[in-house]
Amino acid sequence: MNLLSLSVALTLLPLYFQLPSWVLIACLFLIALSFKGFKNKWLLQFLAVASAAGVFLQYGTLFSREAGMSLLSLLVCLKLAESGKKRDACLVVMLCYFLIMTWLFDSQSIWVAFAMMLMILLLTANLVQISNLPRRIAFLESAGIAFRLLAHAAPISLFLFLLFPRIPGPIWALPKSSGHALSGLSDRLSPGSISDLVLSDSLAFRANFAQEIPERSRLYWRGPVFWDYDGKAWSRGKPIAGASFHASGNPVRYSVTMEPSRANWLFGLDMPIAPPPGSMITPDREIVSAFPVKNRMRYDMISILNYEQGANEPERNLDEALRIPQGIDPKARALANSWKGETAGQIVRHAIDFFRSHRFVYTLKPPMLEQDEVDDFLFRTRSGFCEHYASSFAFLMRAAGIPARIVTGYQGGEINPLDREWVVRQSDAHAWVEIWEEGRGWLRVDPTAIVAPTRIESGLTASLPGSSELPLMMRRDSAWLRRLRFGYEAASYAWSQWVTGFDEEKQRRLFDSLGMKNATLRDIAAVFSIALSLFFLASTSLLLFRIRRKDRVELSYLLFCKKMAKLGLERRVSEGPLDYWKRISSWNPEMASKSASFMKLYIELRYGKNEKKGDAVRLYRMAKSLR
Amino acid sequence: MPVHPIIDQVGSVVLGKERQIRLAVACLLARGHLLIEDLPGVGKTTLAHALSSSLGLEFRRIQFTADMLPADVVGVSVYDRETGEFKFHAGPIFANLVLADEINRTTPKTQSALLEAMEEGQVTVEGETRPLPTPFFVIATQNPNDQAGTFPLPESQLDRFTMRIRLGYPDRDAERLLLSGNSGKKSVHSLSPCIGREELLQLFEEVKKIHASSALLDYLQAILQRSRSGSEFINGLSPRAGLALLASAKAWAYLEERSMVLPEDIQAVLPSVVDHRLVSAREGLLPSDILLEEVGIP
Numbered sequence: 001m002n003l004l005s006l007s008v009a010l011t012l013l014p015l016y017f018q019l020p021s022w023v024l025i026a027c028l029f030l031i032a033l034s035f036k037g038f039k040n041k042w043l044l045q046f047l048a049v050a051s052a053a054g055v056f057l058q059y060g061t062l063f064s065r066e067a068g069m070s071l072l073s074l075l076v077c078l079k080l081a082e083s084g085k086k087r088d089a090c091l092v093v094m095l096c097y098f099l100i101m102t103w104l105f106d107s108q109s110i111w112v113a114f115a116m117m118l119m120i121l122l123l124t125a126n127l128v129q130i131s132n133l134p135r136r137i138a139f140l141e142s143a144g145i146a147f148r149l150l151a152h153a154a155p156i157s158l159f160l161f162l163l164f165p166r167i168p169g170p171i172w173a174l175p176k177s178s179g180h181a182l183s184g185l186s187d188r189l190s191p192g193s194i195s196d197l198v199l200s201d202s203l204a205f206r207a208n209f210a211q212e213i214p215e216r217s218r219l220y221w222r223g224p225v226f227w228d229y230d231g232k233a234w235s236r237g238k239p240i241a242g243a244s245f246h247a248s249g250n251p252v253r254y255s256v257t258m259e260p261s262r263a264n265w266l267f268g269l270d271m272p273i274a275p276p277p278g279s280m281i282t283p284d285r286e287i288v289s290a291f292p293v294k295n296r297m298r299y300d301m302i303s304i305l306n307y308e309q310g311a312n313e314p315e316r317n318l319d320e321a322l323r324i325p326q327g328i329d330p331k332a333r334a335l336a337n338s339w340k341g342e343t344a345g346q347i348v349r350h351a352i353d354f355f356r357s358h359r360f361v362y363t364l365k366p367p368m369l370e371q372d373e374v375d376d377f378l379f380r381t382r383s384g385f386c387e388h389y390a391s392s393f394a395f396l397m398r399a400a401g402i403p404a405r406i407v408t409g410y411q412g413g414e415i416n417p418l419d420r421e422w423v424v425r426q427s428d429a430h431a432w433v434e435i436w437e438e439g440r441g442w443l444r445v446d447p448t449a450i451v452a453p454t455r456i457e458s459g460l461t462a463s464l465p466g467s468s469e470l471p472l473m474m475r476r477d478s479a480w481l482r483r484l485r486f487g488y489e490a491a492s493y494a495w496s497q498w499v500t501g502f503d504e505e506k507q508r509r510l511f512d513s514l515g516m517k518n519a520t521l522r523d524i525a526a527v528f529s530i531a532l533s534l535f536f537l538a539s540t541s542l543l544l545f546r547i548r549r550k551d552r553v554e555l556s557y558l559l560f561c562k563k564m565a566k567l568g569l570e571r572r573v574s575e576g577p578l579d580y581w582k583r584i585s586s587w588n589p590e591m592a593s594k595s596a597s598f599m600k601l602y603i604e605l606r607y608g609k610n611e612k613k614g615d616a617v618r619l620y621r622m623a624k625s626l627r
Numbered sequence: 628m629p630v631h632p633i634i635d636q637v638g639s640v641v642l643g644k645e646r647q648i649r650l651a652v653a654c655l656l657a658r659g660h661l662l663i664e665d666l667p668g669v670g671k672t673t674l675a676h677a678l679s680s681s682l683g684l685e686f687r688r689i690q691f692t693a694d695m696l697p698a699d700v701v702g703v704s705v706y707d708r709e710t711g712e713f714k715f716h717a718g719p720i721f722a723n724l725v726l727a728d729e730i731n732r733t734t735p736k737t738q739s740a741l742l743e744a745m746e747e748g749q750v751t752v753e754g755e756t757r758p759l760p761t762p763f764f765v766i767a768t769q770n771p772n773d774q775a776g777t778f779p780l781p782e783s784q785l786d787r788f789t790m791r792i793r794l795g796y797p798d799r800d801a802e803r804l805l806l807s808g809n810s811g812k813k814s815v816h817s818l819s820p821c822i823g824r825e826e827l828l829q830l831f832e833e834v835k836k837i838h839a840s841s842a843l844l845d846y847l848q849a850i851l852q853r854s855r856s857g858s859e860f861i862n863g864l865s866p867r868a869g870l871a872l873l874a875s876a877k878a879w880a881y882l883e884e885r886s887m888v889l890p891e892d893i894q895a896v897l898p899s900v901v902d903h904r905l906v907s908a909r910e911g912l913l914p915s916d917i918l919l920e921e922v923g924i925p
Contacts, residue, residue, distance in 0.1 A: 573923035576890035609838040
């Protein structure tokens with residue numbers, strides 16, 4: 001009984017975040033009661049009604065997801081507290097099997113699946129123990145039996161998993177009740193917004209390149225574009241459509257698997273040619289999805305790295321790309337004014353020379369900027385992260401009369417050596433500048449590359465002066481930690497690709513590879529049910545065959561004993577057939593004479609040497625006809 | 628059936644003990660050695676003597692005492708002055724049926740000389756191995772209550788006896804017959820053999836042929852398993868005990884005039900076969916009671 005209580009407690013444990021605390025406390029209380037055994041019927045019934053009432057008060061209904069889970073948890077615990085019988089214990093285990101499925105509401109990661117398997121093993125071990133009562137068997141032994149049983153079940157469940165018809169649409173994607181804060185790029189850019197983000201080590205997305213992976217320094221993953229500057233922060237503009245786009249060179253084909261970000265941005269290499277289904281490309285060539293990315297999603301992309309964009313940019317957009325607030329940052333303005341009148345290329349070179357000739361520092365922890373942030377950064381602190389450089393560079397350009405905008409996104413990434421997937425993390429977040437030049441359109445200029453060229457060539461970790469600013473997992477020296485993380489990420493990716501992501505499409509591909517081209521849902525259902533019925537036919541006929549061969553004699557005897565038991569002459573466990581018959585004859589001589597020939601034949605068949613064909617059937621008929 | 632005259636004849640000497648006599652005969656038919664354990668004066672020796680007389684076998688009796696040596700049992704080589712050679716003088720063990728009276732009175736050394744002969748059917752004296760005659764039976768008796776100056780047989784030695792039976796007091800009617808003196812009770816010495824040696828050997832073969840089905844072996848193995856897995860017993864039944872149980876059950880089935888062994892046959896011989904081999908940790912219950920009660924017949 002104690003193992004069962006423990007199992008129920010373990011079943012409820014992961015629901016901690018999903019259930020109200022009073023439900024959990026009540027459950028724990030009931031589980032504690034079950035250790036003692038709890039027999040007061042009236043109190044139990046009162047508690048059952050009280051739990052239902054409590055759940056109703058909490059949720060206003062009994063039929064929502066949370067309300068159902070709460071009620072079920074409470075009732076399982078009540079049953080546990082009440083039960084002492086075999087049947088009740090079995091029921092509790094069955095309900096626990098059902099309850100652990102609710103773990104999936106919270107998360108469908110590989111860890112949850114692993115924990116569920118352990119839990120199933122534990123629950124099955126419980127069943128083994130219960131079915132052996134009153135004999136007690138050791139936990140390890142029962143777990144071993146449960147393991148063997150589950151191993152037998154594994155091929156069947158794999159079969160069901162692969163072939164069970166998938167309903168198109170997100171059957172598992174149950175909406176969550178409340179949002180968690182997820183990190184990612186936002187729609188405002190201010191000093192510190194990216195340097196905060198890069199401290200997070202979590203995945204942004206993965207890319208799987210069909211061919212060769214382009215050079216690292218060319219991997220600019222385009223995200224939100226910023227036009228409006230208010231002296232403190234950049235925000236998105238409202239550019240109008242009409243800009244041209246020409247691309248030449250080989251297209252790069254890849255697929256991206258986005259982690260949930262709760263934002264609408266999708267990311268693609270500069271420049272994406274066409275939007276994936278369910279999204280669009282804005283005039284400034286952001287990829288925007290119609291819905292926020294709430295679950296892991298995968299899309300195919302084509303980009304071309306050599307492009308020309310916006311040579312005929314509408315006048316209105318260019319005006320917006322020149323606007324700077326009046327009256328701030330006089331020093332920077334003066335510097336830019338001194339370059340006015342020269343060609344765009346020369347002005348850019350001046351600005352680059354300015355960054356080169358002064359000692360600028362690339363750091364995650366820049367000092368606070370005071371009023372006139374651009375001036376303060378360019379002439380006093382001279383240390384900052386990519387958003388500082390991009391922002392001040394764009395400001396200088398605009399002040400010098402060159403249209404400029406800021407693009408944010410990710411730069412670089414790294415390869416997971418285990419599954420050869422390209423991995424981009426939040427720590428690869430980046431901001432750069434695009435300037436517009438007459439006749440050439442928008443050109444990418446990355447001021448960070450001037451100050452810290454290693455950031456672009458080898459990534460963030462290599463470009464910071466000391467590794468002390470970075471979290472433990474990102475440091476270069478902890479190689480084994482990195483390998484561990486790569487291993488986990490590869491496993492979790494495979495899990496999402498092949499288990500939680502095994503949808504209709506993948507199933508269809510499996511059928512294709514099995515030689516069933518263009519299988520419809522109906523075909524799949526047909527194959528599935530035929531295979532299932534064949535399986536059951538085979539297994540039951542095997543069982544029946546065995547019974548026929550071996551146990552017909554035994555079955556006849558069992559039938560006979562059952563009939564005698566109805567007359568009040570139950571066979572004792574250790575009573576041999578002859579003794580039993582003697583007892584029958586002393587109680588009921590009539591029955592004894594009726595059953596004498598049956599008994600004789602039974603003894604002959606069960607314990608004798610010679611068996612004639614058909615004797616077993618005859619015996620069975622005799623047992624049946626006995627009244 | 629040639630065995631029934633034996634049972635009847637022995638029964639005419641040992642009154643009111645038909646079941647014990649049948650068990651003893653079954654034990655001999657199973658080619659096993661028999662241990663009779665009871666108080667003095669209830670007829671242990673008489674039973675052994677009557678059995679051997681009825682079977683018509685060569686019979687020797689060894690009265691064990693504390694000062695006996697192994698040589699007193701197996702024999703000794705004596706120098707013969709005329710031929711100038713050592714000549715082997717066979718001990719009392721060279722007989723078809725040996726009655727080892729009060730076996731727990733002698734030292735373990737002498738006991739083991741006997742017990743080794745029982746197991747191997749041969750004795751080794753001064754480096755020379757001599758076969759014992761066939762068939763070879765030992766019927767041993769011991770007195771359990773009189774513990775002063777005895778050397779009780781350890782369980783490992785007891786395992787060599789196929790059966791141990793207890794005679795117990797005669798019931799009221801049998802005792803009255805005995806006391807009234809007109810029971811027709813014959814003297815042991817007046818008994819004549821009912822069966823010849825050849826016939827006896829043939830009987831053994833017939834008993835061997837009794838069929839034990841797999842269902843029966845299942846039951847037997849369940850008994851063995853139960854004795855080994857439960858906490859009630861300090862040690863389980865040995866494989867030799869299993870063989871002894873099967874052979875005894877076959878012999879019992881033969882006495883019941885059946886051609887196959889039934890679970891009832893096993894149950895009939897079970898107490899005599901297992902009670903001296905198992906030590907029950909449960910107070911007041913015989914090991915066979917536990918096995919009979921708890922092992923189900925499949």
